[in-house]
Amino acid sequence: MQADEILKELMRSTGLSAAALARAANLDESVVSRALNGKTVPSFNKISQAARSLGYELTLSPVEEATLRLIGSSMQGLVDTINRYSGSADQWTHISASMRNLLEFPDKQASDFAMVTNGMDANWSAFLAGLYDYQHWDKGRASERGLRLEEPWTPLRKICRSMTEPAEEFARYNVIVPVGELSWK
Structure with a gap:
């Protein structure tokens, strides 16, 4: 999964628009917009922190394929x-x-x-x-x-x-x- 795919999956999973996702994840809206349009690739740490703030965990497999899963919550x-x-x-x-x-x-x-x-x-x-x-x-x-x-x-x-x-x-x-x-x- 690439950064744009991860952001799209977060948007789909949370029901947030790109702007709302940016606000909720403490990301600059332009970073999200550029990533969604394939113009930039945010760092794994930045995307991972965004996912975590929304209740998801981003993991990287040995072949560097990122997967997104919901964190068990209470x-x-x-x-x-x-x-x-x-x-x-x-x-x-x-x-x-x-x-x-x-x-x-x-x-x-x-x-x-x-x-x-x-x-x-x-x-x-x-x-x-x-x-x-x-x-x-x-x-x-x-x-x-x-x-x-x-x-x-x-x-x-x-x-x-x-x-x-x-x-x-x-x-x-x-x-x-x-x-x-x-x-x-």
């Missing part, structure tokens, strides 16, 4: 991503990628909700309550009423797929996440 990975990126301008790109990894490769047993949300602000606790409901995971003694936000809130900078209805599991906590944001191609 609830802790999502929590770490939320703690790292919440409040940043492009938080949803990272959080969505981490959440996708968790949903595609769920932990064998759901993490204890109280431990997961310990120390989290009310917005992200409500978001995770919606995720637990979406996955039909037990939240233990957590009260739905106590997790519902007073005002509607969304982790998205803007509602990208506003044509889809809010996911009811999240909306019950007054968290607005369109259904379209929970489906990946």
Whole structure:
């Protein structure tokens, strides 16, 4: 796999555009554009770091053929991503990628909700309550009423797929996440 093929595969796997991939992977948009057009070949380290930031691992075989595989992820990975990126301008790109990894490769047993949300602000606790409901995971003694936000809130900078209805599991906590944001191609 060449650099352009790896970037295209990352775009396909994450559902990101070239510009969104560049932002999410901390790459200059021109580097991604030139690589996709075959005008430059970014270093293996640069492409590998980009893949890792999106939840993938790039490996090089003895015959120097690169392969891309999803890194096994967990609830802790999502929590770490939320703690790292919440409040940043492009938080949803990272959080969505981490959440996708968790949903595609769920932990064998759901993490204890109280431990997961310990120390989290009310917005992200409500978001995770919606995720637990979406996955039909037990939240233990957590009260739905106590997790519902007073005002509607969304982790998205803007509602990208506003044509889809809010996911009811999240909306019950007054968290607005369109259904379209929970489906990946």
